[in-house]
Amino acid sequence: MNKHDTLISNLSHNLAPVAPPPNINRLALTWFLLSAIYVVAVTNLFGPIRPGAVSQLGTEPRFLLESILGVAAILWTSLLAFRSAVPAALSKQFVVAGMVLMALWLAQYVIGFVSPALEPSRLGKRDYCYLETLVYALPVILIGLLLVRRLYPINPVRTGMSIGLVAGMLPALYMQLACMYEPAHILAFHILPGLLMVAVGAGIAAKWKMRRSDSDQQ
Amino acid sequence: MTGKASLLGSFSSATNRPAPAAILNEPNFMATVTEGIAQKHESDEQCWSRLMVNAQAGNESDYRQLLTELTDVIYSFLRSRFGNHHFIEDCVQETLIAIHQARHTYDRHRPFRPWLFAIVRHKAIDTLRMQRTRQKVTRQYQGEQEILSRTSQKSEAEGEVIKGRLLELLSAQHREVLVLTKIIGFSIAETAEKLNISESLVKVRTHRAIRKLKQMMEADTL
Numbered sequence: 275m276n277k278h279d280t281l282i283s284n285l286s287h288n289l290a291p292v293a294p295p296p297n298i299n300r301l302a303l304t305w306f307l308l309s310a311i312y313v314v315a316v317t318n319l320f321g322p323i324r325p326g327a328v329s330q331l332g333t334e335p336r337f338l339l340e341s342i343l344g345v346a347a348i349l350w351t352s353l354l355a356f357r358s359a360v361p362a363a364l365s366k367q368f369v370v371a372g373m374v375l376m377a378l379w380l381a382q383y384v385i386g387f388v389s390p391a392l393e394p395s396r397l398g399k400r401d402y403c404y405l406e407t408l409v410y411a412l413p414v415i416l417i418g419l420l421l422v423r424r425l426y427p428i429n430p431v432r433t434g435m436s437i438g439l440v441a442g443m444l445p446a447l448y449m450q451l452a453c454m455y456e457p458a459h460i461l462a463f464h465i466l467p468g469l470l471m472v473a474v475g476a477g478i479a480a481k482w483k484m485r486r487s488d489s490d491q492q
Numbered sequence: 493m494t495g496k497a498s499l500l501g502s503f504s505s506a507t508n509r510p511a512p513a514a515i516l517n518e519p520n521f522m523a524t525v526t527e528g529i530a531q532k533h534e535s536d537e538q539c540w541s542r543l544m545v546n547a548q549a550g551n552e553s554d555y556r557q558l559l560t561e562l563t564d565v566i567y568s569f570l571r572s573r574f575g576n577h578h579f580i581e582d583c584v585q586e587t588l589i590a591i592h593q594a595r596h597t598y599d600r601h602r603p604f605r606p607w608l609f610a611i612v613r614h615k616a617i618d619t620l621r622m623q624r625t626r627q628k629v630t631r632q633y634q635g636e637q638e639i640l641s642r643t644s645q646k647s648e649a650e651g652e653v654i655k656g657r658l659l660e661l662l663s664a665q666h667r668e669v670l671v672l673t674k675i676i677g678f679s680i681a682e683t684a685e686k687l688n689i690s691e692s693l694v695k696v697r698t699h700r701a702i703r704k705l706k707q708m709m710e711a712d713t714l
Binding site: 279294428 | 550584588590593594597598602609610
């Protein structure tokens with residue numbers, strides 16, 4: 275018996291049944307929706323949203339477009355993150371589409387320097403919006419990573435980065451309604467902390483990857 | 493009719509089959525072969541998918557059969573890309589373990605082959621990256637090292653090692669550091685000494701070679 279036969283017989287001995295694989299899109303969608311509800315709830319809990327922000331969605335088409343693009347980009351990235359945790363479930367086209375959506379959304383704020391979607395004002399400013407963005411993102415990252423860890427991410431750091439991006443961008447997007455509207459403020463105090471969560475996600479995933487390879491070697 | 497031709501003619505008529513050259517010239521021959529390969533792929537695909545679904549339900553014998561069949565497939569896939577050496581052995585083992593760990597992610601509604609080869613590609617690069625210490629491989633490959641220690645036969649030994657088509661696609665600089673450090677198992681210092689370059693350059697070249705290999709593996713279509 276060669277060593278492959280021994281390995282195969284060890285792997286197949288007392289083989290435990292495994293649960294059928296979850297519908298990956300449904301799982302990603304559920305995580306996205308629950309995270310969005312959590313972000314909205316916790317943001318409202320710690321301070322009121324900007325007066326008139328919701329009605330501006332109906333009266334200002336560009337502001338609505340900006341928000342819809344944000345939701346679409348974050349939702350797409352959620353699907354991308356979960357798909358990357360299953361071998362061969364993520365295509366290059368899907369990744370490119372996600373990056374294009376994210377770039378389109380963020381480009382709206384850069385365009386906003388020249389032509390803002392809303393008249394910039396300090397109305398509704400929250401004192402610690404950047405900290406709120408960071409703190410609210412953490413539970414979302416942790417839950418997301420726990421979920422994808424149960425799958426088989428071939429590149430855990432990349433998956434962690436996508437999870438971090440979604441987790442950071444959800445509160446950043448909601449700050450568009452909850453905090454003051456001014457493109458420079460949005461980019462520096464909402465989007466930048468949101469993007470920092472990409473590094474946090476990558477860091478946690480890298481640590482987890484190292485621990486996994488240590489346990490594999492033992 | 494010459495004697496040879498008449499002999500061939502009588503053989504063909506005796507067996508009621510056209511001569512080999514005639515078969516190759518037949519317009520439908522290649523199409524038939526391609527179709528046959530496609531059918532084989534399809535039947536393998538269905539068979540492996542069924543075996544994996546049964547394995548997910550806890551069927552040991554189906555799982556054993558699946559892993560046994562996949563071992564050969566993984567072997568030939570890796571051999572054609574990296575050549576025939578000890579690294580392939582490690583890689584097949586690592587891949588079988590990875591398949592075991594990832595078996596719950598196989599979805600019966602998705603094709604089996606892309607799922608399998610995504611794992612194989614990943615594990616090939618991962619295993620190559622992990623081939624760090626010389627100690628581990630020296631025992632198994634003393635023969636190779638003995639050959640390499642003799643300068644006159646170095647290129648001959650490397651030639652044996654780099655027969656895989658992916659390794660051949662790497663630049664000579666990248667290939668030689670990769671072969672020496674990851675496949676033969678020399679340390680960074682030894683490789684630097686052999687190639688007469690600095691240790692940091694060996695590290696940089698090795699890193700770049702692996703990254704290049706990874707890109708080529710990702711772009712690789714079956």
